[in-house]
Amino acid sequence: MSNIYKPHIAKVMDIKVETGDIKSFKFQFVDQAAQKVFTWKSGQFLILNIFGVGEAVFTFANPQTRNEFIECSIRKVGLASEAAHELEVGDTVGIRGPYGNWFPFEKWHGKNLLYVAGGVGLAALRSPIEFSLDNKKDFKNITILYGARSPMDLCYKDKFSDWEQVKDTNMILTADKGAEGWKHKVGFVPAVLKEVHPSPKDTVAIICGPPIMIKFVLKELLDLGFTPEQIITTLEMRMKCGLGKCGRCNVKHLYICKDGPVFSYAELKDLPEEY
Numbered sequence: 269m270s271n272i273y274k275p276h277i278a279k280v281m282d283i284k285v286e287t288g289d290i291k292s293f294k295f296q297f298v299d300q301a302a303q304k305v306f307t308w309k310s311g312q313f314l315i316l317n318i319f320g321v322g323e324a325v326f327t328f329a330n331p332q333t334r335n336e337f338i339e340c341s342i343r344k345v346g347l348a349s350e351a352a353h354e355l356e357v358g359d360t361v362g363i364r365g366p367y368g369n370w371f372p373f374e375k376w377h378g379k380n381l382l383y384v385a386g387g388v389g390l391a392a393l394r395s396p397i398e399f400s401l402d403n404k405k406d407f408k409n410i411t412i413l414y415g416a417r418s419p420m421d422l423c424y425k426d427k428f429s430d431w432e433q434v435k436d437t438n439m440i441l442t443a444d445k446g447a448e449g450w451k452h453k454v455g456f457v458p459a460v461l462k463e464v465h466p467s468p469k470d471t472v473a474i475i476c477g478p479p480i481m482i483k484f485v486l487k488e489l490l491d492l493g494f495t496p497e498q499i500i501t502t503l504e505m506r507m508k509c510g511l512g513k514c515g516r517c518n519v520k521h522l523y524i525c526k527d528g529p530v531f532s533y534a535e536l537k538d539l540p541e542e543y
Contacts, residue, residue, distance in 0.1 A: 272364060272365055272366065272367065273364060274364065275315075275317055275362035275363060275364045276297045276298075276299065276302055276306070276362065276363050276364070277297070277298045277299070277360055277361075277362060278295040278296060278297050278298065278338065278360065278361055278362070278363045279295065279296055279297075279298055279358065279359070279360050280293060280294070280295060280355050280356065280357050280358060280359045280360070280361065281294045281295065281296050281337060281357065282294040282337075282357060283355065283356070283357060286341060286423045286424065286425075287420060287421050287422070287423060288420070288421075289343055289344045289345075290341055290342065290343045290344070290388055290391075290423055291341070291342055291344075291352070291353055292329065292339060292340070292341045292342075292423075292424075293339065293340050293341075293342065293352070293355070294337040294338070294339050295337060295338045295339070295340070295361065295363060296336075296337055296338070297338075297363075298360070306335075306338075307332055307335065307366075308328050308332055308335075308365065308366035308370075309332060309366070309370035309371075310328070310331050310332065310370055310371050310373070310395040310396040310399045311327075311368065311369060311370035311371040311392075311395070311396060311502060311529065311530040312327075312328055312365065312366040312367060312368045312369070312370050313325050313326060313327045313328065313365065313366065313367055313368050313529065314326060314327075314328060314338070314340070314363050314364060314365035314366060314367070315363070315364040315365060315367070316340065316348070316352065316361055316362070316363060317361055317362030317363070317364070318348050318351040318352055318355075318361060319360070319361065319362065321347060321348055321351040322347060322348050322351075323348060323362075324346065324348035324349060324352075326340040326341075326342060327340070327391060327392045327395070327502070327529075328340070328366070328395050329341045329391050329394050329395060330394070330395060330398065331395045331396070331398045331399035331402065332399065333398070333399055333402040333403070334398060334402070338363060340391075341388070341391035341394070341423060343388045343391075368526075368529050368530070369527070369529070369530050370530060371396045371399075371474065371500065371530055372530075373396075373399065373400065373403070373406070376406075376407065376472050377406045377407070378406070378407070378408065378470070379407060379408060379470050379471060379472050380407070380408045380409045380410070380411070380467075380469075380470055380471040380472070381400055381407055381408075381409075381410045381411070381471070381472055381474065382411045382413070382466050382471055382472065382473045382474070383396070383397055383410070383411065383412045383413065383414075383473075383474050383475075384413045384414075384457060384461060384473060384474070384475040384476075384477070384485050385412075385413070385414045385415075385457075385475070385476055385477055386414070386415055386416065386457050386476075386477025386478055386481040386482075387415075387416045387417070387421060387423075387477055387478060387481075388423060389475075389476035389477030389478065389481075390414055390422075390423050390424060390476070391423060392476045392502050393474060393476050393502075394423075394424060394427070396474060397410075397412060397431065398431075401431060401434045401437065404434055404435065404436070404437075408436065408470065409436045409437070409438065410434070410436065410437045410438070411437075411438045411440065411464075411466060412431060412432075412437070412438070412439050412440065413440045413442070413457065413460060413461060413464065414439075414440070414441055414442075414457075415441065415442035415443060415444070415453075415455075415456070415457040415460065416443060416444070417443065417444045417445070418443050418444065418445055418447060419443050419446070419447050419450050419452075420447070421443075422441065422443070428441070440452075440453065440460065440464060441453065442454065442455055442456075442457060442460045444456055456481075456484075457477065457481050457485060458481065458484035458485050458487070458488050461485060461488045461489070462488050462491075462492075465492065466492065467492075467493075468489075468492055468493040468494040468495070468498060471494070471498065472498055472499075472500060473489050473494055473498060473499045473500065474500045474501070475489075475499065475500070475501045476501060476502050482501060486499065486533060495534075496532065496533040496534035496537055497532055497533075497534045499532060499533035499534075500530065500531070500532050500533075501530075501531060501533065501536070502529045502530050502531075503529045503531065503536075522535075
């Protein structure tokens, strides 16, 4: 097992523009032997070092079942992420990790999985989605409900057709506002969730997106009969140093960087509303 505190030098192998402010990156360690033993689980995160600028925390976008590269999707919102958007193929960065806990798939065998994502929140759910699709025999039906402000703001558009071709997988796309040629649903994610009306029987709901979306998705899920234990989310946007040392991720008894970022709603429902 590699030292999670020691940065590995990695080269940018590919860059894909997802939306106007989101890019996906493929990294590969310069040390191929280190790359072969480096592993992670869906839900965990890494610390990306942009040399001369600083570090930031990002979730692994690809699952451990597709580990030829290390993939991250980065939204341009801060100093490190802005610098990341200036990277070019062939540039080098530092990568440390993996850190944090992960989605407990071993507890979900034989269940239906309902993924609900909004905007860049799909970056945190792409890894568990693809892991569950790669291990489809372990699960029943998989439903992916994903929405964004407009069709142009959807990430991973090239992935959708592959995902929905997996047996017993249902892909539902929505946009707050439609556009010419848009053939999918129009409306906010919580409203579409209510319309779809998924059954809570033998189902785990995994959600990630903007805080306001999560707030109303939680309400809809509870109204549908989901228990807090059946609802899982990731608070990766709340992480700071990534190690729980700076204390800025602390809320009550939890350190999001150290105890998370994956939690059930049962673990979070008594936290302040802003979480």
